[in-house]
Amino acid sequence: MNRVGIFVHPNWTSAARLATQLEGALKGEVAEVWQITEFDDATVPQRVPGTDLLICLGGDGTLLRAARSVIPHEVPILGVNMGRLGFLAELAAGDLLDRLPEVLAGGCRIEQRAMLDATVSTWAATYHALNDVVVGRSSVGRPVYVDVAIDGTRLAVHRCDALIVATATGSTAYSLSAGGPILHPESRDIVLTPVSSHLATARPLVLPPEAELHLTVSADMPAMLSVDGQVDRTMTSGDSVAISLSPFVARFVRFSTPEEQYARLAERLDWLRVVSASDNPELFEIDHTRAAK
Numbered sequence: 391m392n393r394v395g396i397f398v399h400p401n402w403t404s405a406a407r408l409a410t411q412l413e414g415a416l417k418g419e420v421a422e423v424w425q426i427t428e429f430d431d432a433t434v435p436q437r438v439p440g441t442d443l444l445i446c447l448g449g450d451g452t453l454l455r456a457a458r459s460v461i462p463h464e465v466p467i468l469g470v471n472m473g474r475l476g477f478l479a480e481l482a483a484g485d486l487l488d489r490l491p492e493v494l495a496g497g498c499r500i501e502q503r504a505m506l507d508a509t510v511s512t513w514a515a516t517y518h519a520l521n522d523v524v525v526g527r528s529s530v531g532r533p534v535y536v537d538v539a540i541d542g543t544r545l546a547v548h549r550c551d552a553l554i555v556a557t558a559t560g561s562t563a564y565s566l567s568a569g570g571p572i573l574h575p576e577s578r579d580i581v582l583t584p585v586s587s588h589l590a591t592a593r594p595l596v597l598p599p600e601a602e603l604h605l606t607v608s609a610d611m612p613a614m615l616s617v618d619g620q621v622d623r624t625m626t627s628g629d630s631v632a633i634s635l636s637p638f639v640a641r642f643v644r645f646s647t648p649e650e651q652y653a654r655l656a657e658r659l660d661w662l663r664v665v666s667a668s669d670n671p672e673l674f675e676i677d678h679t680r681a682a683k
Contacts, residue, residue: 391442391494392421395465397434397456399448400427405472408447408483415487419494428452434459441465443493443643447483449473454618457505457520457640466500468493468643477562477658480644493643501644504557504578504599505636508617512629517617520640521560523633524616525605525625526552526585533588535609540582541602550587555580555603555633559640562655564619570594575651578635599635606630 394416398409409425416423424437428448438444438460445468446456453469460467469479470486481489492498506519517523527534536553538545556565558573561581566572570583571594578599584592597603606629607613613625625631646654656662 393441394420395441395444396425397446399452405447450478453478458518461638466641498643501642503559503640507636508633510631519617521563521618522556528612528614534613537606537608539604550584552585554583602634
């Protein structure tokens with residue numbers, strides 16, 4: 391391993407402090423180390439060619455931005471959680487320096503995560519997403535009307551707060567909070583999840599990797615296109631966004647095996663917590679008057 395980049399959340403003192411320690415630990419181990427903050431990600435394309443590893447210090451948002459920034463280069467990303475949930479991160483901040491020699495020696499596996507491409511008909515730009523692409527309302531209290539077609543077949547006109555098109559990675563994000571299913575992290579399927587749809591029969595759909603979706607804003611009210619919750623653009627009536635699986639993937643450094651993904655999921659979502667009387671005594675109170683009857 392010759393060249394390592396450090397991608398840091400700029401507003402967290404703890405991340406900046408760890409970045410300094412990391413840079414010191416890497417000197418003498420690799421030929422070159424470069425460092426950049428998350429908000430300077432526009433300069434990443436000039437730095438990333440030839441990089442063997444990108445270490446991200448921050449939260450899930452930092453990792454989402456880093457995954458988009460390295461495209462089209464196949465650079466593995468090691469996520470170090472400095473935030474709250476850390477669904478995407480592999481290491482806690484306190485474990486990074488201890489596990490660093492193992493990473494540099496190649497004692498890990500590379501997990502590939504599917505991404506999405508989103509192209510709006512009236513714009514000359516394609517956006518990449520690791521989590522999701524969302525077409526949603528632009529003002530509070532006013533639903534958005536979205537005409538949905540899959541592989542050229544018209545599916546429905548949703549009058550809703552938003553429509554989420556998510557990857558397996560995004561299936562544990564906004565889509566999950568809207569009632570969408572959870573996919574295995576390395577699945578290449580696509581999830582379509584309506585948010586507060588006025589169509590009573592609207593349900594989330596799991597679509598195959600080759601599916602292509604067209605979401606068209608079909609009413610006079612404008613809508614917002616959001617990519618990974620970090621890139622926002624206004625859509626007007628008649629604008630259509632084509633969404634499909636991207637030819638690019640995000641590559642994450644993992645020490646855990648694929649079989650351990652479910653344990654990680656249970657931990658992050660706190661599914662195994664047992665409620666006891668000391669946690670919530672009201673749940674365990676007995677109505678002695680009713681019991682006596």
